[in-house]
Amino acid sequence: MARRTGSNGAQTAETLRRAALTLFARHGYAAVSMRMIAAEVGVQPGALYNYMGSKQDLLRDLMVSHMEELLAAWTARAPDPDPDPVVALRAFVRFHIRHHIGREDAVFISYMELRNLEPDNFAAVHALRGAYESALRVILEDGAAQGVLHAPDAPVATRAIISMLTGVTNWFRGSGRLSADDIEDIYTDMTLRAVSPTAKGAIHQGEDPCSTHP
Amino acid sequence: MARRTGSNGAQTAETLRRAALTLFARHGYAAVSMRMIAAEVGVQPGALYNYMGSKQDLLRDLMVSHMEELLAAWTARAPDPDPDPVVALRAFVRFHIRHHIGREDAVFISYMELRNLEPDNFAAVHALRGAYESALRVILEDGAAQGVLHAPDAPVATRAIISMLTGVTNWFRGSGRLSADDIEDIYTDMTLRAVSPTAKGAIHQGEDPCSTHP
């Protein structure tokens, strides 16, 4: 693409962020060159440095922005968490699925490129992730304390649920047989069952022929 | 490391595979240079080409080997699947967790570096992954047909469960307060509950047709 007459800085900056997000998700941070980004944006490589300090700064900004947006959206969605942990959990699951569908690139980058962040940048992103996950953990802890949820180990259950929910971005594309609402329903159902105190437990089922403990 | 007297080809080949697995997992395929691998193996960069055709061949071999090993282990573990889907599901969950703990590097590479595989290599790995996931899907379908499992959408439930289980490799390291056995127990419990027909459903809240407690 050649330089377009009338292009301005703010527009180019946003185009740059979107191009980098797509390219990093598709090929990986290390595999994407400044020349590739410049070609996608439609400027010469050197011009990119009007909008970013370095390639690392660009990665950090994309990841921090994603996490801050996620936290802000959850805070706006549930400024006053429902006192019923079951209701709060259902709200969290629907929010998480809904927020992540359509942000597949940012989600993928936020998991895969952690290793390419320099230590200070990693610490910042890691702290934001911890803040978000603690919202779910507190719901599970409250539910367990009240006896309305079954979560003997809340930290582990938190990670298990987050992994299950976020995994939807690995395959769901919205163009298949299921709508985003269908997905929300299925995952909400599975999550609520997974921590339901009325479900059949898995461990106390008599003999376990599957145990492979040596 | 300098060349060691008495080193031989087979030993170097295995050292190369292990070094590449660790480095690819830690820094990413694109960020790892042949020089880094050679330094880790203890040879000069050019000598690596006695053991591999190219860097891409090395990545494909690592990923295909991981998937083939996984499939072979499951086939050996359950050559004759239990006719009771609940028992079969419990066996699958325990197998999956147990097999993946200790293989964090291979698991991470198998998910993160799919995008760096050339089309033919990607197709091969993708097919192997599909074969493995179908083992779980069939269990869920059988269980739903018999009414002993709740899985209204078996393909989606399969992906949700695999994501939840594999997610354990993102954080579990064995040196914390929980043992691998503890993790197996927790995830087996959550998975069985998630597809239990006796759990409280998530969508029709307020009614609880299956509660065992008044």
Next chain:
DNA sequence: GTCTATAAGGGGATAGAC
């Protein structure tokens, strides 16, 4: 089987003109 040396090309980032 491993070494040294090198080919051929791409990498991030900067300088200075306009």
Next chain:
DNA sequence: GTCTATCCCCTTATAGAC
């Protein structure tokens, strides 16, 4: 704000000596 040109370094892979 964007361009052209460039610095200096690293990349994968190969050639040929030993």
